[in-house]
Amino acid sequence: xxxxxxxxxxxxxxxxxxxxxxxxxxxxxxxxxxxxxxxxxxxxxxxxxxxxxxxxxxxxxxxxxxxxxxxxxxxxxxxxxxxxxxxxxxxxxxxxxxxxxxxxxxxxxxxxxxxxxxxxxxxxxxxxxxxxxxxxxxxxxxxxxxxxxxxxxxxxxxxxxxxxxxxxxxxxxxxxxxxxxxxxxxxxxxxxx
Numbered sequence: 001x002x003x004x005x006x007x008x009x010x011x012x013x014x015x016x017x018x019x020x021x022x023x024x025x026x027x028x029x030x031x032x033x034x035x036x037x038x039x040x041x042x043x044x045x046x047x048x049x050x051x052x053x054x055x056x057x058x059x060x061x062x063x064x065x066x067x068x069x070x071x072x073x074x075x076x077x078x079x080x081x082x083x084x085x086x087x088x089x090x091x092x093x094x095x096x097x098x099x100x101x102x103x104x105x106x107x108x109x110x111x112x113x114x115x116x117x118x119x120x121x122x123x124x125x126x127x128x129x130x131x132x133x134x135x136x137x138x139x140x141x142x143x144x145x146x147x148x149x150x151x152x153x154x155x156x157x158x159x160x161x162x163x164x165x166x167x168x169x170x171x172x173x174x175x176x177x178x179x180x181x182x183x184x185x186x187x188x189x190x191x192x193x
Contacts, residue, residue: 059101059119061090065138067129067188080137087145091177093117109172111157116176125184142181149177 063083064072071078073086093100101120105113122142126135147162150173154162158169165173 056102056119058099059117059121061087061120061122063122063124063138063142065124065126065130065134067127069131069134071138080134080141083138083141084145084148087122087142088149090122091117091120091145092149093120106175108175110169111172111176114176118178121180121182123182123184126186128186128188130186143179146177146179150174153177 062072062074066072071080071083073083078086090100093103096103096115101117103115104118105115106118107113108116124138124142126138150162153173153176154160154165154169158165162170162173
């Protein structure tokens with residue numbers, strides 16, 4: 001009985017087809033991009049020969065997050081739920097306290113000459129072991145403090161929500177409450193894992 005040979009299948013172009021399919025899927029597939037925090041970086045400073053002026057301690061609101069996700073605000077433990085109000089008090093300094101940022105009178109469009117805490121800076125530092133969720137929660141509370149202050153003055157002065165104001169009025173309110181959050185590089189500050 002004669003054995004019949006099975007004809008070979010030409011697979012020479014299979015690699016080309018697989019490569020074309022790979023390119024097709026790479027070009028047509030959309031990748032989810034993780035979005036980060038919306039922050040505008042300050043412009044680079046011009047080279048200076050003199051040292052920058054010292055920052056007075058009263059103008060800095062220190063927020064530290066350790067590896068156990070505990071807050072230390074102005075060298076005192078604080079619950080996350082209390083952070084927003086503490087930050088609002090620091091930013092606005094409503095009683096002109098000597099322990100809070102110094103006020104400077106500036107000309108603000110639509111408001112005239114008013115005292116503003118232009119030198120107030122929130123310094124945020126976290127430990128390398130801090131959970132990202134805690135870091136974001138602290139960022140959200142600090143951002144909410146600025147948002148609430150801006151919303152309050154917008155409602156009080158213009159009887160409108162801040163987001164509904166025109167650009168000029170929003171810019172004026174941002175001059176009153178400029179957002180200054182300084183983030184230091186994470187470090188190992190204790191409470192390790």
